[in-house]
Amino acid sequence: MPDLIVENIEKQLGTAQVLCGVSFELQQGEVLALLGASGSGKTTLLRSVAGLERPDKGKIEIRGKVVFDAASGFEIPAEQRGLGLVFQSYAIWPHRSVFENVAYGLRLRRVPDAEIRQRVGDVLARLGLGHLADRYAHQLSGGQQQRVALARAIVYNPPVLLLDEPLSNLDAKLREDARAWVRELIKQIGNSALYVTHDQTEALAIADRVLLLDRGQIQQDGTPQEIYGRPTSQFAAEFMGSNNRFDGKIAEISANRARLENHGWSLWGKLRGNKEPGAPGTGLIRVERVRLADGGGENHLKMQLKSALYLGERWEYVLQLGELRLRVWGEEGRAPGECWVAIPQEEFWIF
Amino acid sequence: MSRTLRSFAVIGVALVVFGPLGLIIYQSFLSEAFFSPTASLSLGAYRYVLTDSGFHSAFGTSLLVSLGMTLISVPLGSLLAFLLVRTDLPGKKFLEPWLLVPIFLSPVVLAFGYVVAVGPVGFFSLWTKALIGRVPWNLYSLYGMILIAGLTHVPHSFLYVSSALRTLDPSVEEAARVAGAGPWRIAATVSLPLVLPSILFSAALIFLLGFELFGLPLVLGDPAGLLVLTTYLYKLTNLLGVPSYHLMAVVALSIVALTFPLVYAQRRMLRTAGRFAVIGGKGQAFRPLPLGALRWPAVAIVLLWLVVTVLLPLIGVALRSVVSQWGEGIKLFDVLTLDHFRELKGYPNLVRGIVNTLLIGSIGGALSVVFYAIIGLAAHRWQSRWVSFLDYLVMLPRALPGLIVGLAFLWVFLFFKPIAPLRTTLFSLWIAYTVVWLAYGLRLISAALLQVKPELEEAARVTGAGQGTVYRDVTLPLIRFGLIGSWLLVFMMFVREYSTGVYLLGPGTEVIGSLIVSLWGTGALDLISALSVIEVALVGLILFIALRLGVRLDA
Numbered sequence: 072m073p074d075l076i077v078e079n080i081e082k083q084l085g086t087a088q089v090l091c092g093v094s095f096e097l098q099q100g101e102v103l104a105l106l107g108a109s110g111s112g113k114t115t116l117l118r119s120v121a122g123l124e125r126p127d128k129g130k131i132e133i134r135g136k137v138v139f140d141a142a143s144g145f146e147i148p149a150e151q152r153g154l155g156l157v158f159q160s161y162a163i164w165p166h167r168s169v170f171e172n173v174a175y176g177l178r179l180r181r182v183p184d185a186e187i188r189q190r191v192g193d194v195l196a197r198l199g200l201g202h203l204a205d206r207y208a209h210q211l212s213g214g215q216q217q218r219v220a221l222a223r224a225i226v227y228n229p230p231v232l233l234l235d236e237p238l239s240n241l242d243a244k245l246r247e248d249a250r251a252w253v254r255e256l257i258k259q260i261g262n263s264a265l266y267v268t269h270d271q272t273e274a275l276a277i278a279d280r281v282l283l284l285d286r287g288q289i290q291q292d293g294t295p296q297e298i299y300g301r302p303t304s305q306f307a308a309e310f311m312g313s314n315n316r317f318d319g320k321i322a323e324i325s326a327n328r329a330r331l332e333n334h335g336w337s338l339w340g341k342l343r344g345n346k347e348p349g350a351p352g353t354g355l356i357r358v359e360r361v362r363l364a365d366g367g368g369e370n371h372l373k374m375q376l377k378s379a380l381y382l383g384e385r386w387e388y389v390l391q392l393g394e395l396r397l398r399v400w401g402e403e404g405r406a407p408g409e410c411w412v413a414i415p416q417e418e419f420w421i422f
Numbered sequence: 423m424s425r426t427l428r429s430f431a432v433i434g435v436a437l438v439v440f441g442p443l444g445l446i447i448y449q450s451f452l453s454e455a456f457f458s459p460t461a462s463l464s465l466g467a468y469r470y471v472l473t474d475s476g477f478h479s480a481f482g483t484s485l486l487v488s489l490g491m492t493l494i495s496v497p498l499g500s501l502l503a504f505l506l507v508r509t510d511l512p513g514k515k516f517l518e519p520w521l522l523v524p525i526f527l528s529p530v531v532l533a534f535g536y537v538v539a540v541g542p543v544g545f546f547s548l549w550t551k552a553l554i555g556r557v558p559w560n561l562y563s564l565y566g567m568i569l570i571a572g573l574t575h576v577p578h579s580f581l582y583v584s585s586a587l588r589t590l591d592p593s594v595e596e597a598a599r600v601a602g603a604g605p606w607r608i609a610a611t612v613s614l615p616l617v618l619p620s621i622l623f624s625a626a627l628i629f630l631l632g633f634e635l636f637g638l639p640l641v642l643g644d645p646a647g648l649l650v651l652t653t654y655l656y657k658l659t660n661l662l663g664v665p666s667y668h669l670m671a672v673v674a675l676s677i678v679a680l681t682f683p684l685v686y687a688q689r690r691m692l693r694t695a696g697r698f699a700v701i702g703g704k705g706q707a708f709r710p711l712p713l714g715a716l717r718w719p720a721v722a723i724v725l726l727w728l729v730v731t732v733l734l735p736l737i738g739v740a741l742r743s744v745v746s747q748w749g750e751g752i753k754l755f756d757v758l759t760l761d762h763f764r765e766l767k768g769y770p771n772l773v774r775g776i777v778n779t780l781l782i783g784s785i786g787g788a789l790s791v792v793f794y795a796i797i798g799l800a801a802h803r804w805q806s807r808w809v810s811f812l813d814y815l816v817m818l819p820r821a822l823p824g825l826i827v828g829l830a831f832l833w834v835f836l837f838f839k840p841i842a843p844l845r846t847t848l849f850s851l852w853i854a855y856t857v858v859w860l861a862y863g864l865r866l867i868s869a870a871l872l873q874v875k876p877e878l879e880e881a882a883r884v885t886g887a888g889q890g891t892v893y894r895d896v897t898l899p900l901i902r903f904g905l906i907g908s909w910l911l912v913f914m915m916f917v918r919e920y921s922t923g924v925y926l927l928g929p930g931t932e933v934i935g936s937l938i939v940s941l942w943g944t945g946a947l948d949l950i951s952a953l954s955v956i957e958v959a960l961v962g963l964i965l966f967i968a969l970r971l972g973v974r975l976d977a
Contacts, residue, residue: 223885
């Protein structure tokens with residue numbers, strides 16, 4: 072039985088339709104990332120699961136128990152859903168010590184004092200906060216506050232852990248560390264988690280499965296590898312990674328491959344979606360999949376290298392052919408001039 | 423829990439607002455006082471009042487005073503706000519709390535202070551006369567009244583304009599400086615125009631307060647035969663020998679008919695205020711605009727205002743309370759005495775008044791803050807049409823001057839027999855005070871609630887706390903300091919309140935403010951000055967505590 076079932080959730084805020092029929096399931100022990108730009112509805116979706124927003128339509132079940140059903144007007148309030156939620160701003164109660172912040176959920180559940188001390192102590196120790204139990208929020212660093220928020224959300228073993236951009240208030244360096252240990256922690260305690268983020272790297276790194284949301288709809292639902300490596304829509308392809316884009320016309324179709332052409336170039340690639348020859352098409356390839364080549368060949372283009380930018384760990388070349396501009400990464404500096412570019416067919420998606 | 427709280431808030435506020443207001447409206451359509459057996463429905467009261475030339479001239483005077491004081495206090499208040507918020511005015515940290523002091527002083531005390539300081543035989547008038555042979559001013563005139571009303575209402579415009587200026591991004595001024603503008607030019611062409619909505623808002627507020635003035639025109643206008651609407655209402659009390667409640671109701675409603683649209687307009691302005699405001703991205707420290715050589719004249723302006731508005735009347739009151747008599751040819755040091763304070767003990771009603779003032783301020787103030795907090799919490803994060811209804815309800819009393827609320831509650835206690843015994847207890851006064859200061863109190867509470875980020879409450883809910891538990895464990899603990907601050911501010915307001923108690927004044931309900939008003943009719947200057955000093959000292963003490971605790975006065 073899945074830990075969480077969300078069925079056909081719709082929600083309107085003011086005049087904007089924020090969620091237009093979203094459904095998904097969260098399996099026991101799975102970490103699911105809700106990935107989307109701001110305004111995609113990901114936070115509204117999370118808050119609907121938490122019970123902080125009331126959707127207009129749809130149904131939500133937690134561990135087989137219906138907590139919301141618009142059809143019958145049934146709703147279990149947030150406080151009775153038993154979930155754990157980590158806020159973007161952490162929302163540490165400033166008038167309570169770290170210990171009391173974490174203990175609050177247990178006190179509400181009337182857990183005996185001795186057990187509270189032990190369980191809170193365990194969680195704080197596990198998160199490396201043992202020595203900070205008596206501190207208050209203003210005496211903690213951002214990273215420590217974030218751990219307290221996490222400790223507070225997991226201490227009473229919620230069936231589903233909800234995380235709303237939990238790392239976005241951390242410095243870049245801390246964030247990279249946090250990615251790893253947050254995933255480790257969730258996996259260790261074996262909780263299922265719903266993780267909202269706008270940061271694709273974070274989503275790919277932390278989640279077992281990613282839901283890509285756009286304008287209130289799920290664009291793609293898959294493993295991180297599928298989302299990045301086999302996008303099913305042009306939106307999904309363009310949302311992830313850095314891309315080179317080719318606008319042209321479908322010249323020829325053979326099986327699942329197509330030839331896209333425009334002035335001065337013609338390339339074979341994998342056809343995604345239904346297209347007829349003669350229709351306008353868009354070709355996309357990840358920047359890191361394009362390489363400079365030594366000479367001509369199949370799916371090779373002869374282009375002008377306009378400039379080479381030094382980015383630290385690599386070089387970026389800007390190439391031009393008519394109206395087509397490409398970015399290509401390489402190892403060394405290059406002088407402007409003519410050069411060949413290889414566009415691997417398998418990696419070139421035509422939509 | 424939250425359901426009960428919310429129903430209680432809506433019903434409670436509706437009762438205390440509509441009850442008195444409804445009674446005034448009902449009374450205005452009767453031929454006599456409502457308790458008279460021969461009272462019948464009639465438009466006679468309207469005919470009488472609306473054709474009375476005294477009413478017409480009172481209306482005209484009210485209009486002139488309102489307009490005049492607005493024209494004085496808005497420009498001056500805006501200027502002071504600019505100087506204190508945006509420039510390197512010397513000593514501004516010290517000056518700032520003083521700018522708000524007049525708000526906490528009873529207007530009737532201030533007016534009395536002006537009479538004894540610069541009235542025809544006031545201390546400063548006689549000293550000036552001894553110096554130059556004549557008194558070059560006349561306090562008892564329309565202009566005197568307008569000037570004093572204008573000066574004492576400067577804090578109201580200062581309050582709104584300064585808080586808007588504080589949110590202004592300093593870089594817009596720095597841009598003007600770099601472009602070559604001096605401080606005065608920046609004020610006139612950049613800063614003040616950018617906070618124009620707040621300036622207009624404060625103008626509407628002061629214009630409104632002009633119609634509600636009572637203490638100043640009672641003390642300063644009366645001797646010159648000048649009546650405004652509120653003093654006209656007050657004079658009606660004993661006009662016909664029998665209580666002319668029907669006439670008073672019509673006058674009260676005519677005042678409300680003027681103030682209500684103003685309150686409504688203000689509300690609309692508040693919604694659009696801040697539309698221009700260039701809010702700073704970060705609360706970074708900025709360098710105040712250097713005034714250069716102009717800094718001393720600027721300090722002089724602030725100090726001059728402070729001396730005339732606060733020091734002059736307070737010195738007057740203080741001196742008057744320690745002299746046995748005063749007049750031409752009397753030397754101050756020959757007549758010094760503390761007898762007036764000793765005399766107070768001989769009047770049980772005055773002693774009760776002092777005790778009652780303390781009780782209503784401390785305990786009454788605390789209960790009112792509890793009441794305001796209940797309403798504030800009920801409306802807090804409540805998404806319902808009832809919230810806007812509550813909003814309108816709360817706004818209504820702002821259109822009701824204290825004098826009228828007190829009168830209306832007197833009638834409520836006379837009209838509804840079961841609660842009649844409460845009329846002679848402090849409860850009657852407390853409920854009237856609570857209604858008069860409803861909007862103010864709620865603003866304090868909601869300012870405190872605004873500081874509570876919604877996630878802090880949501881976090882508790884998700885953790886498993888019901889709405890009531892969230893209030894108890896998160897919301898209330900987080901605003902506890904705000905509640906204490908609100909209590910101190912309400913305490914001061916209740917101590918300085920005078921007009922609300924005028925009609926409720928009776929054995930058991932005496933307070934300093936209403937006693938001063940009634941003593942003013944008898945000319946007992948000795949007792950008035952002693953009571954005034956006690957009141958000012960009380961307010962000063964609470965103000966001192968509040969400032970020490972870091973309570974923000976500019977709510």
